[in-house]
Amino acid sequence: MTVMEALRSRDMLLGSVTKAIEDLDKTINLLGERLEDWYGIYFPELKMEDKLKFSSAVTALDREDIDEKELASTFGQKKASEIATAAKGSLGAKLSKEDLSECISLARTILSLAKLRDGYVEYQKKLAEELCPNMSEVGGPEIGAKLVSHTGSLARLAILPASTIQVLGAEKALFKHLKNRKIPPPKHGIIFQHPRISSSPKKVRGKIARTLANKLALAAKADAFSKRRISDKLKKEFDEQYARIMKEYESGKKK
């Protein structure tokens, strides 16, 4: 096997694990909703914001015999006493041990899927840092992995212009814009999940996205071709430009 082939298989592994994480997210969501429905026959008052917390609550608690102290150690004192009060006045049906255990095995399965997912996130990070170290430094390994997975290979990603990288993953919105020019083009695709974009005020997100996409395009070229580490320089530039954009925005607000 040539070196080129070996590198190519790393691309493909990174793509596969990235898509597997997406599929596991979908699966956890689907089965989590099913569990809420099912367990709701027995204890409809139990509500949790998060599907994994709900699953571990299902495996841990016994409506007829709530151990508030133990619950408090996992869910906090406030939530634990909420659950205890709800359990006392629950309008749910009484279920036999056997019926309940069938429902609990779904919760256990959801938790084991989440564990597999966490392992894959670690593996994705490792692969991304190996294959595209500059991109992983500048945008984070997850965004790097998603961009590579979306285009199919690092070499293909590296020849794209920054303006394309900026909207990768927002194809639907892009085609809507191309069909009808009155609809504005998308400002960001996959890179939206970078905290500096998603947690910034809406008005400056487009500018920050353009800056980040510029740096990522340079990083991708270095990762694919020159193999030099330029991430420190790119990160510094991105930090500076980000600070300038935010400063302009703040002074604009005061006027």
Added chain:
Amino acid sequence: MTVMEALRSRDMLLGSVTKAIEDLDKTINLLGERLEDWYGIYFPELKMEDKLKFSSAVTALDREDIDEKELASTFGQKKASEIATAAKGSLGAKLSKEDLSECISLARTILSLAKLRDGYVEYQKKLAEELCPNMSEVGGPEIGAKLVSHTGSLARLAILPASTIQVLGAEKALFKHLKNRKIPPPKHGIIFQHPRISSSPKKVRGKIARTLANKLALAAKADAFSKRRISDKLKKEFDEQYARIMKEYESGKKK
């Protein structure tokens, strides 16, 4: 808790486990496709008609060191020698043990989801035979469970006319027909999966579906209200009518 309430919770449990089986089927399919993609990097020549067989092949075989005898015991001699030949000339990439083990853990998860699914099918059968014994005898526990789950409760199912039960689950086709009368109405919904319908010639499926739906409607009423066992009588009638329909069809073909 009143008797009514207790029965109601059985309805809901049957609905939940039936939907959980559907969700697990979707999940196994989704993750199975992901696995085929991922493992294809390493051994693209491996093909199996069934996603679960593919998953167990992934956990069992080692491309570099095929044990044909052991494979033959699981997949049959013909498939085993096919795999062995493909492995020798494989165009797949060489992967490290670590990379391979990440892929294999997806295969293991798929197999454990299938095991959970099989357990739920058993549980569904048990609940259906308890809640709607007549329907379970006449149409099989799976169809009984799906009909109850589709309408939400046995009591609601029992007051539906046979013609509605016949097309439950084919709502999309029914509404297409109602919008445009040139499109023929559906002949069967959930009950299509009964072997006497799905494996019969297309021409007589509608007639058999109507007969089965008639018997199921009577069975549902007995299950929900009188609680008498009338399944032997219904089954006998269905057998006779099925035989008559098939005889008519055969004699019509000869002319």
